[in-house]
Amino acid sequence: MGEFGGFGLPVDGHTWQDKNNWGYQSFKNKEELLQRYTRAMSDLKKLIPLGLSAAVYTQTTDVEVETNGILTYDRKIIKMPEPTLKQLHQLVV
Numbered sequence: 127m128g129e130f131g132g133f134g135l136p137v138d139g140h141t142w143q144d145k146n147n148w149g150y151q152s153f154k155n156k157e158e159l160l161q162r163y164t165r166a167m168s169d170l171k172k173l174i175p176l177g178l179s180a181a182v183y184t185q186t187t188d189v190e191v192e193t194n195g196i197l198t199y200d201r202k203i204i205k206m207p208e209p210t211l212k213q214l215h216q217l218v219v
Contacts, residue, residue, distance in 0.1 A: 129184040131166060132194045135159045135205055140198035142190045149194045150184075160206045167214040174218065181218075 134149010135156065141147050153159040170181055188195035196211070197204055 129182045130170075131163075131183045131185075133159055133162050133166075134193040136188075136193040137198050137203050137205065140200050140203050141188065141193065142199045147188075147191050147193045149192065152193075156205055160210065163206060164214060167218055170218045 132150030134147070134152040135158075136147040151162065153162065170178065183196070185192070185194050185196075187197040187201060188199040190199070193199075196206065
């Protein structure tokens with residue numbers, strides 16, 4: 127599949143710049159982000175029987191103006207709960 131995601135969530139005080147940050151899809155809070163990420167994991171699971179062998183989330187950390195990371199630019203905040211991420215990822219292995 128290549129990369130997927132690009133779910134943007136800027137976290138105040140943890141971005142490269144205060145304004146004009148972006149994601150391919152932008153969310154207002156962690157709950158919205160988690161809901162969308164959960165849906166993406168569910169979609170991936172449906173693709174496995176059709177031949178999906180790998181997928182890479184965009185991206186591990188925020189990078190300058192992009193807020194698509196699971197971690198913030200300064201790596202101080204994980205945007206979704208780690209136990210929930212572990213559960214979601216176990217669904218697609």
